[in-house]
Amino acid sequence: MAPTVISHYRLLDRLGEGGMGEVYRAEDLRLKREVAIKLLRREGGTSAEWLARFEREARLASSLQHPHICTIHELGEHEGQPFIVMERLEGRTMRQVLEGGALPAARVLELARQIAEALDAAHRRGIIHRDIKPANLFLTHGDRLKVLDFGLAKLAADEPQTRAIDASSPTVDGGLPPDLTRTGSTVGTASYMSPEQAQGQPVDARTDLFSLGTVLYEMATGRRAFGGDDVPLIVMKIINGIVIAPRTVNASIPESLDAIIQRLMAVDPQARFQTAGELLTALQTAAQALAPSSTAGVSAAAPATRQRRLRTRWIAAATVATLLMAGVVGRTWLARNGPALTDRDSILISAIENITGDPVFDETLSEALKVHLGQSPFLDIIPDGRIRETLDLMVVPPDQPLTHALSRQVCLRLGVKAMLEGSIAPLGSHYVLTLNATECETGESLARAQREATSKERVLTELGTISSEIRTSLGESLPSIQRFGVPIEQATTPSLAALKAYALGLEERRKGRELESVAFFNQALAIDPEFASAYTTLSTVYGSLGEWRRSEEYARLAYGVLNRVSERERLFITYQYHDRVTGNQERAAETLEMWKAAYPRDSRPANALALIHNRTGRYDRAEAEARDALRRSPGHPFPLSNLAFAQRSLGRYDAARKTAEEAVALGVETMPTRRLLYQLGLIAGDGSADAHWPGRRGVRGSSTWSPQRRRQPPSRDGCGSRAPCTSARATWRLRGGSTVRRRGMRRTSPGLKPCTGTGGRQPRAWRG
Numbered sequence: 136m137a138p139t140v141i142s143h144y145r146l147l148d149r150l151g152e153g154g155m156g157e158v159y160r161a162e163d164l165r166l167k168r169e170v171a172i173k174l175l176r177r178e179g180g181t182s183a184e185w186l187a188r189f190e191r192e193a194r195l196a197s198s199l200q201h202p203h204i205c206t207i208h209e210l211g212e213h214e215g216q217p218f219i220v221m222e223r224l225e226g227r228t229m230r231q232v233l234e235g236g237a238l239p240a241a242r243v244l245e246l247a248r249q250i251a252e253a254l255d256a257a258h259r260r261g262i263i264h265r266d267i268k269p270a271n272l273f274l275t276h277g278d279r280l281k282v283l284d285f286g287l288a289k290l291a292a293d294e295p296q297t298r299a300i301d302a303s304s305p306t307v308d309g310g311l312p313p314d315l316t317r318t319g320s321t322v323g324t325a326s327y328m329s330p331e332q333a334q335g336q337p338v339d340a341r342t343d344l345f346s347l348g349t350v351l352y353e354m355a356t357g358r359r360a361f362g363g364d365d366v367p368l369i370v371m372k373i374i375n376g377i378v379i380a381p382r383t384v385n386a387s388i389p390e391s392l393d394a395i396i397q398r399l400m401a402v403d404p405q406a407r408f409q410t411a412g413e414l415l416t417a418l419q420t421a422a423q424a425l426a427p428s429s430t431a432g433v434s435a436a437a438p439a440t441r442q443r444r445l446r447t448r449w450i451a452a453a454t455v456a457t458l459l460m461a462g463v464v465g466r467t468w469l470a471r472n473g474p475a476l477t478d479r480d481s482i483l484i485s486a487i488e489n490i491t492g493d494p495v496f497d498e499t500l501s502e503a504l505k506v507h508l509g510q511s512p513f514l515d516i517i518p519d520g521r522i523r524e525t526l527d528l529m530v531v532p533p534d535q536p537l538t539h540a541l542s543r544q545v546c547l548r549l550g551v552k553a554m555l556e557g558s559i560a561p562l563g564s565h566y567v568l569t570l571n572a573t574e575c576e577t578g579e580s581l582a583r584a585q586r587e588a589t590s591k592e593r594v595l596t597e598l599g600t601i602s603s604e605i606r607t608s609l610g611e612s613l614p615s616i617q618r619f620g621v622p623i624e625q626a627t628t629p630s631l632a633a634l635k636a637y638a639l640g641l642e643e644r645r646k647g648r649e650l651e652s653v654a655f656f657n658q659a660l661a662i663d664p665e666f667a668s669a670y671t672t673l674s675t676v677y678g679s680l681g682e683w684r685r686s687e688e689y690a691r692l693a694y695g696v697l698n699r700v701s702e703r704e705r706l707f708i709t710y711q712y713h714d715r716v717t718g719n720q721e722r723a724a725e726t727l728e729m730w731k732a733a734y735p736r737d738s739r740p741a742n743a744l745a746l747i748h749n750r751t752g753r754y755d756r757a758e759a760e761a762r763d764a765l766r767r768s769p770g771h772p773f774p775l776s777n778l779a780f781a782q783r784s785l786g787r788y789d790a791a792r793k794t795a796e797e798a799v800a801l802g803v804e805t806m807p808t809r810r811l812l813y814q815l816g817l818i819a820g821d822g823s824a825d826a827h828w829p830g831r832r833g834v835r836g837s838s839t840w841s842p843q844r845r846r847q848p849p850s851r852d853g854c855g856s857r858a859p860c861t862s863a864r865a866t867w868r869l870r871g872g873s874t875v876r877r878r879g880m881r882r883t884s885p886g887l888k889p890c891t892g893t894g895g896r897q898p899r900a901w902r903g
Contacts, residue, residue: 142213144172144220160223170208171224175217199260203253205273205281221283226276229269229350237357240389242278244422247351247395249280251418254347255411255585257285258340259560259567260490265338267346268327269353325366326359330402333370340562340587341404344414348399348407355392356384360400376402391421412569412585419580475572475581476609480552481515482572483522484508485542490560495591495631498638500559500598504570506627506668507602508555510619510701512734513611517551523645525549533646546575553581555605565589570601572609582608591631599623619702619733626701633662637669649676667696671708674715690715703737706730710743720747731763738768745777749784757781772803779811788815 139146144161147169151158156175163170200206209220229246232238238246250272257264264271264285273281329345331338352360360379361372372378378400382393395417401407408414476482487500508514522537525545535541539556546554557570565587572582584601588594599622606616628634640655653676659669670693678686694712697705706726713723724747730740741764748757761778765771775798782791795812798804809827816824 141172141174141216141218142211144170144218146172161220163220169223171221173219173221175219199257199262199285201253201256203249203280203282204256204285205283207285224273224275224281226274229272229274229280229354232274233269233353233357237385238354240355240387240392241422241425243351243354243392244418244425245278246274246280246354247347248415248418248422250282250347250350251411251414253280253282254340254343255415255569258343258411258562259558259569261561261563261567263338263340264343264346265332266324266327267343267350268324269350270324272350325369326361328370328373329404330374330376331404333373339404339565340411340567341407341409344399344407344411345401345404347414348396351392351396351399352378352381355381355388355396358384374402376400389421389425391424395421409587410567410569410585412583416583475574476514476552481517481549482609483517483542483546483549483551483554483575485539485554485556486537487556488558490558491566492561493591495635496559496594497635498642499631499635500557500568500594502638502641503595503598503623503627503634504555504557504602506701506704507599507623508606510621510626510703511606511611511615512619512736513615514606514609515736517549519641519645521549543573543575543578551575553609559594562587566591566594566597568594568597568601570605572605584608595624595627595629595631595634596622621701625699626704627668628659628663628666628699630663630666633659633666633669636662637666637672640669640672644672644676649679652676665696665699667693667700667708668704670696671704671711674711678715687715703730703734706733706740710740714747720751723747736767738764738771738774741767742771742774742777745774745781749777749780752784754781754784758785770801770803772798772805772808775801775803776805776808776811779808783811783815788818791815 141161143164145164146159146161148160149157150160150171156173158171158173161170161172162168205224206222207219208222211218211220250267254264254267262285264282266284267282271283273283275281325333327346327349329338329342332342349360361369363369380393381396382388382390395414398417399407399414408417484501484505487496487504489496489500505516505519509516522545523533525548526533526535526541529544529548531541537545542554542556545551552575553572554575555570555572557568560567560569567585567587569585570583571580573579574581582605584604586597586601588597602623603616603620607613628637636655636659640652640659643649643652643655653673656669656673656676659666660673663669670689674686674689674693677683677689690708690711693708694716697708700708706729710723710726710730713719713726724744727740727744727747730737731744734740741760745757745760745764748754748760758778758781761774761781764774765778768774775794779791779794779798782788782794791811792815795804795808795815798808799812812827813824816822816827
């Protein structure tokens with residue numbers, strides 16, 4: 136007989152009994168609230184090791200905070216009695232609900248979504264339920280579903296007495312009804328077990344998906360997939376996949392739901408949905424296929440939350456499920472809505488949350504994702520600098536993590552269509568990677584992909600796989616992905632340690648600490664001497680520090696490992712090599728033209744061409760390229776600077792002043808822009824020169840310039856890329872004429888007025 140008080144809980148009523156123990160309604164004497172408390176059975180064979188596992192697993196389960204998972208308040212032991220305290224729920228179990236027969240398809244899909252979301256959250260934390268069945272699914276008032284008993288099934292699986300059910304055995308725990316799991320039998324109700332559970336084989340997250348399939352089967356048909364009272368016969372059916380198709384039992388089940396259930400219940404785990412996230416995508420598609428355009432989004436009153444909006448839409452779908460076939464409606468929906476993104480939309484890449492506790496994944500995977508997606512000519516990715524400047528305007532500290540809510544605020548401020556975020560979580564010795572693209576304005580999911588990596592060494596490979604899946608889901612064509620799809624470990628490095636060091640170096644650069652970043656890039660190269668991006672970034676850093684010989688050296692080294700980069704990076708490195716090392720401006724320009732053709736949304740090659748043409752005195756072409764760059768990236772400081780310079784060199788002083796003043800009005804003027812306005816003021820003699828004296832405080836490039844004044848990012852270089860666009864040997868002066876000097880090349884442009892120099896240091900490209 137159970138005691139009346141356990142710790143500081145007074146037991147009130149016995150609510151029921153399960154395989155792990157008895158459940159009571161209880162009063163928390165400290166907090167004066169009602170809870171549910173489960174007293175776990177302690178049979179004779181239960182060991183101290185089992186109790187230690189109980190505490191470990193229950194603590195892990197208690198870390199799950201999700202609207203569709205029953206909250207665990209406390210776990211403990213009182214006078215040798217282990218117990219677990221949970222939130223008190225009011226409603227009915229799914230087993231009780233199903234006593235009334237089959238449920239409408241729309242309701243099945245909605246409840247399936249809630250269960251899948253709970254499983255997705257648990258699986259990403261490495262927690263497998265192992266006992267999904269109607270008795271462990273609880274419906275509260277308002278049709279909100281809660282999954283019960285996370286973490287407890289594994290405890291039973293770990294008990295020394297656990298054995299497999301042999302389908303050929305005449306009796307298997309014959310004294311137990313098939314809906315009751317007890318210590319000594321295979322974990323999981325016999326009728327809802329996966330084939331691997333039934334045979335005592337190792338299980339992973341896909342075992343929960345099989346069990347969920349059997350539950351959905353029962354919800355849709357009103358009968359168990361593997362019914363009967365003969366446990367060995369039930370197990371034989373499960374192992375051999377002997378089941379009647381859902382639509383054969385209930386012809387009103389949509390084909391899409393039938394396909395989902397049958398895929399979930401595949402005998403081979405490889406043939407099932409591989410993750411709960413993948414299942415969620417299929418459920419969403421099936422629900423949308425049920426709803427015609429005229430009623431899909433109709434609601435009498437706007438729901439307060441996204442979940443309520445989805446529920447309203449899905450329930451409305453039930454009224455028309457008999458009018459149109461799911462496939463036809465699905466095609467209509469796709470034709471109306473089109474791809475998630477178009478070639479006019481932009482996307483912001485947020486953080487990849489690291490739930491593993493392993494710091495090697497911090498920042499590393501986000502950087503790898505940016506490089507991999509950066510190959511795409513279809514996706515227009517918001518630069519890190521622009522994100523940082525928006526955060527500065529929001530007065531967000533530099534070290535504050537880029538959370539979902541913060542990313543969405545940035546997204547909305549910038550008018551960006553979508554944002555992409557992700558996570559990496561442990562799954563035993565494996566890792567689960569998830570990417571989710573969200574529409575910034577509505578918060579709706581646009582695309583989702585998930586993958587399991589069997590080892591740390593496979594993480595980058597699997598990240599590349601789901602990155603490509605996201606590209607497809609967002610609307611990029613297969614030929615584009617195939618052409619611009621260098622594997623992620625080739626586009627960056629196969630070494631997580633090298634990538635980690637590289638990411639830390641980039642973080643130092645974002646903080647304006649160029650010199651401090653060098654050590655990290657060198658560390659990355661010490662780990663992987665063929666890490667091309669590290670070489671080219673070092674070339675950029677040394678160029679910005681005025682160490683031109685080293686800048687050329689690293690540009691040359693980067694050019695030597697072109698086989699280890701993406702197509703966009705290959706074009707940049709080739710351009711940088713000819714601009715810095717060979718001094719061949721024609722070859723540099725040819726490379727930039729190819730870059731423009733391959734990536735029509737990238738403003739950097741057009742801006743770099745404007746710089747080259749300004750440098751070589753082809754000012755008409757410089758003006759055209761600068762305007763092209765501004766068309767691709769409106770309001771960017773470097774094309775504005777190059778455009779004003781070209782207009783001034785053509786003698787169109789009024790146009791040059793207007794362009795330069797536009798940069799000032801936008802708060803993106805560079806030091807050369809101010810210098811140009813100063814010179815134009817001297818020419819005009821209107822007294823405006825003093826207002827634009829290049830040494831005035833607060834100007835971009837001066838020591839007191841504030842990042843809060845920026846609206847567009849100072850990209851990693853004058854082309855908006857990661858290196859200065861000018862050659863290490865190029866110089867020009869604005870006092871007494873413009874001189875361009877490149878190995879054996881010299882051109883003087885008349886008519887340019889005096890200005891101060893740069894203190895002996897050769898300027899970066901965007902400063903000219």
